[in-house]
Amino acid sequence: MIENESGEDYLEAILRLSAEKQDVHAVEVARELGVSKPAVTKALRILVQKGYVEIAANHIRLTDSGRAYASSVYEKHRLITRFFIKLGVDAETAEADACRMEHLVSPATYAAIKRFTEEGEA
Ligand SMILES: [Zn+2]
Structure with a gap:
């Protein structure tokens, strides 16, 4: 890493x-x-x-x-962006913030964000 x-x-x-x-x-x-x-x-x-x-x-x-x-970082980038958009953040801010969070988020928090974001999706 x-x-x-x-x-x-x-x-x-x-x-x-x-x-x-x-x-x-x-x-x-x-x-x-x-x-x-x-x-x-x-x-x-x-x-x-x-x-x-x-x-x-x-x-x-x-x-x-x-x-x-790189793919694992980019996957976090996309998922955290979706998470922020789901919270009502505008797309541009969501993307910029996700691109910082993706480096800092702990595995436990990321797993929770992933569960929450994908909830109700196919
Ligand atoms: Zn990024």
Whole structure:
């Protein structure tokens, strides 16, 4: 696991970008997250060390473990967004708050949010 939340944000951004296009570059990750290119380079170095990301010919790719980790963060992102919307929060605020909560929520609280949010749904 990555100890800081920004590592998770990078994995999540790479996952979203790679769903949209074949090749993901550092500059697109920088734009997606609103950070500088040097910040992306530094974060990528750590993610490569941890085995979550591979870089070849300037293309950024998630490894299998990186993809699994990014998917679990993104799943939390989507579910917590739905939870806030269910509470009556507007979609934009719900999304922004979910993207912070997803890094902080405990497994027990997340399980409760998931139960509550999916209650009454198919
Ligand atoms: Zn997020």
